[in-house]
Structures are given as C-alpha cells and as structure tokens.
Amino acid sequence: MQLVLEQEQEDLRAAVRAFAREEAPRSVLRAVVDGDHGPVPGLWRGLADRLDLVGLTVPASHGGSGAGHVERAVALEELGRALVPVPYLSCAVLAVDTLSSLADERARAELLPSIAAGERLVAVAVTENGRWDTEAVTTRAEPVSDDPAGGAGWVLTGRKETVLDGAGADVLLVLADTPDGPGFFQVDRDARGLTRTPLEPLDPTRAFARIGFDATPARRLTTPDARAALSRVRDLASVAVAAESLGVLAHALETAVEYAKVRIQFGRYIGSYQAVKHLCADSHVDLELSESVLRHAAWAADHAPGEFPVAAAHARLTVPAAAFRTAARAVEVLGGIGFTWEHDAHLYYKRARTLEHLLGDPSDAARVLADRLLPDTAPEAAR
Amino acid sequence: MGESATGPSGAATEESPEGFGARAGQWLAENLPEEAEGEPRTPAEELAHCRAFQAALYDAGFAGITWPAEYGGRGLGQAHQQAFNDAVRDLTPPVGPFVVGLGMCGPTLADLGTEEQKQRYLRPLMRGEEIWCQLFSEPGAGSDVAGLQSRAVRDGDGWVLDGQKVWTTGAQHSDFGAILVRTDPDVPKHQGLTMFVLDMRAPGVTVRPLRDMTGWSVFNEVFLDGVRLPADSVIGEVGQGWAAAVTMLGHERVFIGGMASRRSDALSFTALAGLAVERGVDRDPVVRERLARLYARQRALGLFTRRMRQEADAGRPPGARGSVAKLVGALNDALAVELSGDVAGPTALAWDSADTRATERALAVNGAPSSSIAGGTNEIQRNIIGERVLGLPKEPSADRGVPFRELRVGTQRSE
Numbered sequence: 001m002q003l004v005l006e007q008e009q010e011d012l013r014a015a016v017r018a019f020a021r022e023e024a025p026r027s028v029l030r031a032v033v034d035g036d037h038g039p040v041p042g043l044w045r046g047l048a049d050r051l052d053l054v055g056l057t058v059p060a061s062h063g064g065s066g067a068g069h070v071e072r073a074v075a076l077e078e079l080g081r082a083l084v085p086v087p088y089l090s091c092a093v094l095a096v097d098t099l100s101s102l103a104d105e106r107a108r109a110e111l112l113p114s115i116a117a118g119e120r121l122v123a124v125a126v127t128e129n130g131r132w133d134t135e136a137v138t139t140r141a142e143p144v145s146d147d148p149a150g151g152a153g154w155v156l157t158g159r160k161e162t163v164l165d166g167a168g169a170d171v172l173l174v175l176a177d178t179p180d181g182p183g184f185f186q187v188d189r190d191a192r193g194l195t196r197t198p199l200e201p202l203d204p205t206r207a208f209a210r211i212g213f214d215a216t217p218a219r220r221l222t223t224p225d226a227r228a229a230l231s232r233v234r235d236l237a238s239v240a241v242a243a244e245s246l247g248v249l250a251h252a253l254e255t256a257v258e259y260a261k262v263r264i265q266f267g268r269y270i271g272s273y274q275a276v277k278h279l280c281a282d283s284h285v286d287l288e289l290s291e292s293v294l295r296h297a298a299w300a301a302d303h304a305p306g307e308f309p310v311a312a313a314h315a316r317l318t319v320p321a322a323a324f325r326t327a328a329r330a331v332e333v334l335g336g337i338g339f340t341w342e343h344d345a346h347l348y349y350k351r352a353r354t355l356e357h358l359l360g361d362p363s364d365a366a367r368v369l370a371d372r373l374l375p376d377t378a379p380e381a382a383r
Numbered sequence: 384m385g386e387s388a389t390g391p392s393g394a395a396t397e398e399s400p401e402g403f404g405a406r407a408g409q410w411l412a413e414n415l416p417e418e419a420e421g422e423p424r425t426p427a428e429e430l431a432h433c434r435a436f437q438a439a440l441y442d443a444g445f446a447g448i449t450w451p452a453e454y455g456g457r458g459l460g461q462a463h464q465q466a467f468n469d470a471v472r473d474l475t476p477p478v479g480p481f482v483v484g485l486g487m488c489g490p491t492l493a494d495l496g497t498e499e500q501k502q503r504y505l506r507p508l509m510r511g512e513e514i515w516c517q518l519f520s521e522p523g524a525g526s527d528v529a530g531l532q533s534r535a536v537r538d539g540d541g542w543v544l545d546g547q548k549v550w551t552t553g554a555q556h557s558d559f560g561a562i563l564v565r566t567d568p569d570v571p572k573h574q575g576l577t578m579f580v581l582d583m584r585a586p587g588v589t590v591r592p593l594r595d596m597t598g599w600s601v602f603n604e605v606f607l608d609g610v611r612l613p614a615d616s617v618i619g620e621v622g623q624g625w626a627a628a629v630t631m632l633g634h635e636r637v638f639i640g641g642m643a644s645r646r647s648d649a650l651s652f653t654a655l656a657g658l659a660v661e662r663g664v665d666r667d668p669v670v671r672e673r674l675a676r677l678y679a680r681q682r683a684l685g686l687f688t689r690r691m692r693q694e695a696d697a698g699r700p701p702g703a704r705g706s707v708a709k710l711v712g713a714l715n716d717a718l719a720v721e722l723s724g725d726v727a728g729p730t731a732l733a734w735d736s737a738d739t740r741a742t743e744r745a746l747a748v749n750g751a752p753s754s755s756i757a758g759g760t761n762e763i764q765r766n767i768i769g770e771r772v773l774g775l776p777k778e779p780s781a782d783r784g785v786p787f788r789e790l791r792v793g794t795q796r797s798e
Contacts, residue, residue, distance in 0.1 A: 003686065257773050271775035272775065277778075278762070278765040278769065281772075289684070289687055290683075292686035292690045293682075293683050296686050314678075314679055314682060366672040366676060369678070370675035373652075373675060373678055374660070377666045
C-alpha cells in the first residue's frame with residue numbers, strides 16, 4: 001500500500017499549480033462567478049495542450065497519457081484548491097470513466113481522442129432525483145425499427161436533473177431504462193427533441209443543466225452489465241470528488257490559519273485563543289485523515305481491485321464532508337469578512353457543499369459504505 | 384543477502400531488514416507462548432512469565448534492535464525496527480511490564496545518560512531483568528507537568544527527595560524509575576527541574592495502587608519521604624530536567640503511536656459489527672449508518688498512522704503530527720462508546736459474570752475517558768496541533784519568566 005507520493009507525482013502537482021496560478025488567476029474566477037457560471041473554453045484547451053491533463057487516464061492508444069488514478073487525484077486536488085473553472089470532473093472524469101467502464105469500442109475510438117485533445121466536451125447524465133443508481137431511472141429508451149439512418153437505433157424520452165456541465169456538452173452519455181434493463185446511450189448535442197435548461201447553481205463556479213428528451217434519437221452503447229458499469233463509474237468518480245474536495249479543504253484551512261495569525265482582537269492575535277486555535281486544529285485533523293483516505297482509495301483504484309469498492313465509498317463518505325466542515329470553519333474564523341461576496345471563502349464553502357452532493361445525497365454515502373461492509377444484510381437493490 | 388553472514392573482517396555483515404523481519408516472524412511463531420488455559424496466573428506468576436519471554440527475545444537478538452551495540456543493543460537501523468514491528472503487529476507478546484522502560488526510559492538514558500549509567504542500566508533493562516517506570520505527573524501537575532512540586536534538595540554529595548507522584552504505570556513491580564523533580568524553586572518553572580534515576584526500593588519510597596474508574600488498579604500513587612538520591616543519579620544535567628522530559632515524551636509519542644495500530648479491542652468496528660450481526664440489529668438502517676461512520680473513522684486513523692510511517696521511512700519524521708493520531712484515537716473511542724450502546728442491547732447494562740465479551744466491552748466503555756486524558760488531554764493535543772503544526776501564536780501565559788516560588792500551581796480556591 002502506497003500512501004505517499006512519488007517525486008513524479010509531486011512534479012505533476014507543481015505543474016498544475018503553476019498552470020492554475022498563471023492561467024486561472026482570481027480575475028478569471030471572478031468573471032465566471034459574476035458571469036454565466038460556465039467553464040472557460042480557453043482554459044480547457046490550455047489544460048489539454050500544455051499539460052496533457054484532460055486525457056490523463058485515457059489510454060495512449062486513444063490519444064491519452066495512460067496515467068493512473070493517483071495522478072488524476074493529484075491534478076484534481078490542485079484544480080480544486082484554485083477552483084479552476086474547467087469541466088474536468090464532467091468530461092475528464094465522468095465521461096472518460098463511463099467510456100472506459102462500458103465495452104463500446106466504437107464510442108471510445110470516436111470520442112476519447114477528441115476528449116483528450118480538449119476538442120470535444122462530453123457530459124454524463126445519470127441522476128433524475130439525486131440518486132446515482134439504476135433503480136431510480138424513469139427515462140425510457142425504446143428501440144426504433146424503421147431508423148431512417150439505418151441500423152438499430154433508439155429514442156429516449158424523459159428528463160435528467162443536475163447534469164454537470166450538461167448545457168455546454170457536445171455529446172451526452174445517458175443512463176436510461178430499456179425493455180431489457182438499464183442501458184447507456186450516446187446523444188449528440190443537436191439531436192431532435194433534446195432540450196437543455198441551465199439551472200441556478202449553489203456553487204457559482206459550476207454549471208448544471210436539466211436535460212429533456214422527447215423521442216430523442218440515441219445510440220445504445222455496448223456493455224455486458226450497465227449496473228456494474230455505473231457502480232464502477234461512481235466509485236472512480238468518488239475518488240475524483242474526494243481529491244477535488246481535499247484541495248478545497250487544504251485551501252480553506254490555509255486561509256483560516258493565515259488570517260488567525262494576523263487578525264488582532266482584544267489586544268491578541270485571534271489564533272492565540274484556544275477557541276479559534278482548536279477550530280483550526282480540528283480542520284487539520286480533517287486534512288490529515290482525508291489525505292490518508294484519499295491516497296489509499298486512489299492507490300486501490302490502480303492496484304487493489306479487491307479493496308477498491310470499500311475504499312472508494314470510504315473516500316466519498318469522508319473527504320467531501322470534511323471539506324465542507326473545514327470551509328464552514330474558515331468562514332467562522334474569518335468572521336464578518338468571510339461572509340462577504342468579495343472574499344473567496346464562500347466559493348470554497350459552496351464548492352464543498354456541491355461536492356458532497358454530486359454523486360448522491362450525503363446520507364447515501366454512509367449507506368453505500370454500510371452496504372459494502374455488511375453485504376449480507378444490505379437491501380436487495382444494493383447487492 | 385537474506386541470512387546474516389560473516390564478512391572478510393570476521394564481523395557479521397548486516398542482514399537485510401526483510402531477512403531480519405522474516406527471521407523475527409519465524410522466531411515469534413515458534414516462541415510466542417500460547418494463551419494459558421484454565422486458572423489465571425497470579426500477578427507474580429504473570430510477571431515471571433513476562434520476564435522469561437523478554438529474556439528469550441533479547442537472547443534471540445530481537446530486543447534493543449536500534450540500541451547501541453556497546454551497551455548490549457543490536458545497533459541496527461530504523462528499517463530493521465520497522466521490519467520487527469511489522470512482524471509483531473498482529474501478535475500480543477507478553478511484554479507489558481517492559482514497555483515503559485524499553486519505549487521511554489531506555490531510549491532517554493541512551494540519549495542523555497552518562498557512560499556509567501548506560502553500562503549499568505541498559506542491558507538488564509533490555510533483557511527484562513530490571514523493570515522501569517516513569518514518574519512525571521503529580522496531583523497538582525497534570526497538563527502543566529512543569530508546574531510539579533516534588534523537590535530534591537542538595538545534601539552533601541547527593542540529594543534528598545520529598546513529594547508525591549501519581550498515575551505511575553507499573554510502579555508496584557518496578558526496580559527503577561525516571562523521576563522529574565524540582566531542584567531550584569527560585570527560577571522560572573521550566574528551568575528548575577532535574578531528572579533522576581530513582582531506586583524504587585530505596586527507604587522513603589511508598590507505592591500505593593490507585594483504583595481508577597474502571598475498578599482496576601493499573602496505576603499507582605508514589606509517595607516520596609526523605610528519599611536519598613546519590614549524586615550520580617542525575618540524568619542529563621542539573622536544571623535541564625525539562626529538556627530531558629521533552630526527550631522522553633518524544634519517545635512516548637512514538638511508542639503510543641506504535642501501540643495504537645495493533646490494538647484490537649471490544650470497541651473496534653469488527654467487534655461491534657460482529658455483535659450487531661449476532662443480535663440482528665445490523666438490518667437497522669440507523670445502526671448500519673453509524674457502524675459505517677465508525678469504520679470510516681477507525682480505518683482513517685489506521686491509514687494515517689501508516690502514511691506517517693511511510694513518510695518517516697522516506698526521511699520526513701512526523702514531529703508534532705503524532706498528536707493528530709493521539710487525538711483521533713480518543714475521539715474514535717468516544718464515538719465507539721456511543722455506538723456500543725446501540726449494538727450491545729441489554730448487555731450494555733448488566734450481564735452474566737461468565738460473559739467475558741460483555742465484561743471486556745464494559746471495561747472498554749469505562750476506560751474510554753482515559754484515552755482523552757492520558758498522554759496529554761484532547762485539549763492539549765489541539766494546542767500542540769495549533770501551535771506546532773499550524774504555527775498559530777501561543778496563548779499569553781501568566782507563568783512565563785516568573786520564579787516558580789511566586790507561582791500559583793495545582794488546585795487552589797480563588798480568593
């Protein structure tokens with residue numbers, strides 16, 4: 001079990017941090033916050049061209065770097081730390097992992113190279129009510145016998161909620177229910193009957209959309225087991241969400257500690273009061289435990305498939321919640337200035353809150369871990 | 384190089400850590416005594432049993448692994464120590480009486496002792512022939528150890544010692560103790576302390592068992608009444624006792640951190656989940672969620688201590704971050720105590736005397752408060768994390784620079 005990073009991975013961290021500092025300074029972030037909340041297109045191409053970061057876990061045969069999840073976690077930590085407004089989680093994580101977890105070689109060959117090059121944005125539409133499982137899906141897929149394009153096509157009818165970066169995506173990968181069980185479908189942006197409604201986001205640096213389908217043409221993606229594929233995608237995304245959360249946590253803690261060292265009230269630095277010091281200490285505890293849990297989950301994703309499902313559920317339960325606690329404590333330590341729109345503290349608070357919800361309700365994280373630790377008495381749907 | 388071999392100079396060439404660890408694992412498998420069936424041993428029998436094991440361990444070359452060879456140690460590196468720790472991790476060797484001496488007093492003597500002290504004390508300590516205890520805490524000095532009041536006054540060549548110590552583990556069967564006392568009340572508190580070797584059998588030393596809230600008496604009170612200390616019993620320098628204590632407490636953190644990883648007690652996730660399954664409450668969604676959260680915390684602590692060891696192996700010592708492990712261990716115990724009530728059912732209240740698991744669980748529940756006090760309270764750990772890890776400013780203190788004689792210490796009614 002490897003819980004500390006190699007020099008190469010530290011080098012990657014330094015490179016992503018430098019990129020964030022140079023290409024995504026506060027002015028860029030603030031333009032997104034006060035603008036349309038969308039990702040910044042030029043940044044995305046930079047991430048792909050300068051650092052080869054978009055295709056980090058895409059195999060070299062499809063134009064990626066073929067790196068592991070430990071590396072991707074390091075990159076996500078730094079993107080989270082600086083709140084870099086790019087669709088990394090939706091495209092480089094969820095879309096890439098969905099394509100990798102399914103068995104559709106045609107879709108891989110068509111989409112992965114252009115994803116890795118930063119040329120095409122792909123989003124994944126799973127949830128309709130906050131849940132990330134196949135049981136809760138009501139979007140229907142029906143086979144079309146007289147497909148004008150030829151071949152066995154499908155049409156989708158239904159609605160997906162809170163699709164991350166769904167409005168800006170060129171291609172959507174959609175989970176839908178078919179007469180023979182759940183399946184994944186590929187839908188292009190200009191498909192007939194497709195509607196995309198941007199939603200008001202809690203986190204103003206992150207874009208969500210409602211996606212509607214009305215007899216929308218789609219191509220079914222090959223997979224022997226859509227349920228297992230979704231579970232795999234969610235586990236890999238749990239590591240990614242935990243990694244981004246760790247960056248958010250670390251930055252929020254640093255912000256609080258820096259301020260507690262310079263702010264004076266009642267003639268003393270506020271960091272000298274135990275009430276404030278202990279808030280910071282509790283956040284440091286959250287940092288140490290979160291980093292340990294994340295490193296293990298990322299390592300297990302690459303090297304220990306047997307312990308990965310529990311490790312992934314552990315990371316999802318632990319790290320985003322710790323990041324939110326820490327971001328909330330940071331606002332508390334900052335006091336009034338931390339509650340202003342001008343200070344960035346609220347952006348970390350909102351990002352952490354969003355990360356905790358992204359793969360299902362927060363209480364679902366504990367339920368998933370429990371079902372994996374105590375499988376014999378898990379509810380039928382979870383087995 | 385798996386086996387140790389004799390090199391050209393005739394000296395043994397160094398065995399690889401892996402080979403050493405494998406040999407240790409094999410030796411432990413062959414020599415670790417089976418848990419005795421039938422009648423429990425008397426305390427005296429138990430002590431003799433432990434001494435015999437420690438002597439065998441030493442003679443086989445697995446005690447004092449990193450201690451200097453000229454004083455009877457093996458003179459090997461941390462990698463060999465780690466290999467041994469890995470081999471012993473899931474075992475429970477009968478070494479309880481020696482852990483304070485081996486983990487704290489011995490390493491401190493090796494760091495600060497005179498040549499004579501090292502020659503005299505280290506080998507018998509390693510072999511379990513002489514048992515050591517540590518005497519720091521006093522009724523008036525808990526978190527603020529440097530506020531202690533026991534004092535040694537010069538008398539001819541030596542010293543005369545009066546005072547009282549408390550929470551002394553193993554004092555009842557110890558031959559020697561490392562004791563911290565005040566030798567100069569006219570300077571600020573940290574500057575007037577000295578550490579001594581105390582002969583626990585010397586006239587004027589009285590050891591009384593201290594019954595704690597579990598009903599057991601693992602700790603002692605030690606009364607010191609005109610005890611004579613020879614001049615050569617000073618550890619380090621006169622007036623440098625605080626530095627000696629810090630050295631020793633650094634060893635304590637390493638030692639407690641090492642113990643935590645091989646603790647498998649009645650409050651572990653495994654034990655409580657097993658009990659939940661037995662009682663059929665593992666279908667309850669609330670119990671399931673709380674079990675998952677307990678697992679998450681306990682597993683996170685295990686992963687953190689492992690990460691710190693890997694960092695230490697890579698040349699980055701944990702320093703004050705050991706306080707994180709200490710604090711989380713205490714918080715986890717408190718969480719497990721809460722959950723144990725839900726899974727244990729009526730046996731959380733009362734049980735058959737033959738139900739050993741319920742007995743162990745009750746002992747763990749009643750013992751849990753010590754996790755957040757012993758070795759530094761949770762509040763002190765948070766101060767350490769805040770000040771020494773995060774670099775936050777210290778609290779202004781009322782005692783800095785003030786001669787000890789003028790300080791208010793211990794428990795006093797406000798005027």
